[in-house]
Amino acid sequence: MKNIRRNLGLAILLVLVIACSSCFMKEANADKAIEEAIVPIEVTENTGIEIVDIEGRRIVLEKTAERVVDCTGLGGTRILMQLGAEDCLVGTTDHCIKALIGDGPNSVVFHPTRYCASDLLEKGLESIGGYNEPNVQTIISLEPDVILVGWGGRELADSLYEQTGIPTICVGRMDGHFDYDLFEIIGKVVGAEERAEELIDYTNERLAEITTLSSKIPEEEQKSVYFWIYPALGKAPRSNGIYDAFGYAGVTNVAKSKDDIALYETSKEQIATWNPDYIFLQSFCKERMDGFYTNESLGEDPILQHIDAVKNERVFKLRGPCADWDTAVQLVEVFYVAKMVYPERFEHIDVEEYGNEILEKFYGVEKLYTDMRTYLDLSEL
Numbered sequence: 422m423k424n425i426r427r428n429l430g431l432a433i434l435l436v437l438v439i440a441c442s443s444c445f446m447k448e449a450n451a452d453k454a455i456e457e458a459i460v461p462i463e464v465t466e467n468t469g470i471e472i473v474d475i476e477g478r479r480i481v482l483e484k485t486a487e488r489v490v491d492c493t494g495l496g497g498t499r500i501l502m503q504l505g506a507e508d509c510l511v512g513t514t515d516h517c518i519k520a521l522i523g524d525g526p527n528s529v530v531f532h533p534t535r536y537c538a539s540d541l542l543e544k545g546l547e548s549i550g551g552y553n554e555p556n557v558q559t560i561i562s563l564e565p566d567v568i569l570v571g572w573g574g575r576e577l578a579d580s581l582y583e584q585t586g587i588p589t590i591c592v593g594r595m596d597g598h599f600d601y602d603l604f605e606i607i608g609k610v611v612g613a614e615e616r617a618e619e620l621i622d623y624t625n626e627r628l629a630e631i632t633t634l635s636s637k638i639p640e641e642e643q644k645s646v647y648f649w650i651y652p653a654l655g656k657a658p659r660s661n662g663i664y665d666a667f668g669y670a671g672v673t674n675v676a677k678s679k680d681d682i683a684l685y686e687t688s689k690e691q692i693a694t695w696n697p698d699y700i701f702l703q704s705f706c707k708e709r710m711d712g713f714y715t716n717e718s719l720g721e722d723p724i725l726q727h728i729d730a731v732k733n734e735r736v737f738k739l740r741g742p743c744a745d746w747d748t749a750v751q752l753v754e755v756f757y758v759a760k761m762v763y764p765e766r767f768e769h770i771d772v773e774e775y776g777n778e779i780l781e782k783f784y785g786v787e788k789l790y791t792d793m794r795t796y797l798d799l800s801e802l
Contacts, residue, residue: 472609475602476575476591485612486566492581493571493593494552495520499534499747500592500603502541503620503783504613512547512563514555521546530705530743531796533750536786553577557584567610596683597664599624600748623782624752627775628669631759634766635671644762645673647697647730648741650684652714657686661742666751670759672699684742689724699762700730704738704797737761738799749783753790760802772802 469481490512491497498517501507519525521538547563550556552571560568560581568585570578571593578589590610592603601621608617646667650659660676663683667674675695676687692700702714716736719725730736739757740750753776760767776790794801 470609472590472606474578474591474606475594476578478575478578478591480588480590482567482588482610484566486610488563488565489567489569489611490549490560490563490565491517491569492549492552492555492577493517493569495532495534496571496594496603496746497569497592497607500600500607501611502534502537503749504604504608504611504616506607506611506613506616507541508544509611510541510546511565512549512560514552515548515550516552518546518548531740531793532743533747533780533784533786533789533793536789536792537784555581557581560587561585569607594746596681597661597666597742597746597751599665599751600746604748620748620783624748627752627779628755631669631671631755631767635669635759635763638671638763638766643671643673644698645675645695646699646701646758646762647675647692647695648701648703648739649714650703650741652702654712654714654718658689658692659684659686661685664741664751666754666758669755670762672758672762689722693724693728696728697730698733698735700736701739701741701758702736703741704799705740705743706796738797740793740797740799749780750793753779757799757802761800764802770802 469483470485472480472482474480487509488511489497489501489509491501491510492514494514495517498507498510498513498521501510519528520530520532521535521542523535547559549559549563565587568578568581568587568589570581570589570591574591574593578591581587582589590606592606594600594603601624604617604620605614608614648660648664648667650661652658661684662674662676662678663681664674675692675697676685700719716731716734719731719736722731725731739754741754753772756767756770756772756775756779760770760772773791773794776794777788780789780793781787793799
């Protein structure tokens with residue numbers, strides 16, 4: 422009887438072992454089948470064009486953009502023109518179109534882009550409205566591959582993408598830096614990387630001609646400057662704490678802050694405390710300077726008439742920003758400021774010659790600096 426029970430137990434145990442082994446084999450085979458079904462995705466360089474825009478947003482384009490809508494105001498259009506890629510542009514803002522044709526408030530402002538925009542205007546540009554509230558339906562109807570966004574930044578870019586499904590790229594700034602990153606970003610978007618690198622290399626070469634000398638100026642001999650943005654009478658003074666042209670020229674920007682604040686309001690009392698050696702007044706055009714500060718009006722101001730720049734009649738005009746910063750204009754202004762502030766150190770520099778060469782390099786137009794100097798009533802150096 423005991424043997425029968427033992428044999429029965431062994432038989433049951435054997436059945437259980439076989440059953441469990443069968444389950445384990447089925448699970449193992451199933452896992453193997455799943456592993457064999459998973460094929461690793463091979464990532465190649467041709468899967469897309471990765472862009473990281475000025476706001477740090479990552480965008481992947483399927484191909485180089487052939488149709489572009491510019492919502493920046495003027496900055497994006499200007500860089501497309503400098504890159505020789507303006508044919509990609511199918512739509513832009515009212516502000517940009519008026520700047521190119523010289524209409525409305527922009528009719529008296531000197532924009533270098535206006536001097537090389539004839540082909541672009543002849544082709545015809547669709548207006549997409551304002552840069553803060555562009556017309557979404559118009560943008561969609563133009564079927565762009567890419568939308569460029571400026572002052573609205575990340576919020577506007579994300580909103581336009583959600584409404585249109587079209588890749589949006591932030592390229593707007595108002596901080597006075599040279600546009601190396603913008604050339605690289607937009608150059609990559611439209612397939613003009615070589616031209617972008619050409620302009621960056623050219624800018625660095627020209628800057629080196631100045632910094633070779635400006636870097637040797639002893640700190641105690643460096644002059645200081647206040648750049649008065651939009652110097653209208655009766656308005657609080659504004660300046661830009663970031664303007665690379667001054668640093669390259671060996672000049673101290675008194676408005677530069679430790680927090681790298683860009684455009685901001687100051688006060689006459691603060692300017693008097695800074696007591697700059699030079700003041701540069703932003704100039705749009707000589708005809709529009711009525712109602713703006715001049716050396717004479719500053720000499721009559723009870724707060725500012727005692728500062729060194731005014732007493733020594735070192736108040737001059739400078740174009741500076743107008744519809745974003747223009748690297749071409751800012752590069753010219755490095756030479757202009759250096760020669761103005763340190764005439765003996767840079768006596769060999771012919772600002773007009775360099776200015777015409779630089780603007781022709783970026784815009785393809787001869788004698789453009791001569792036109793700008795005359796139009797803005799800048800000093801001859």
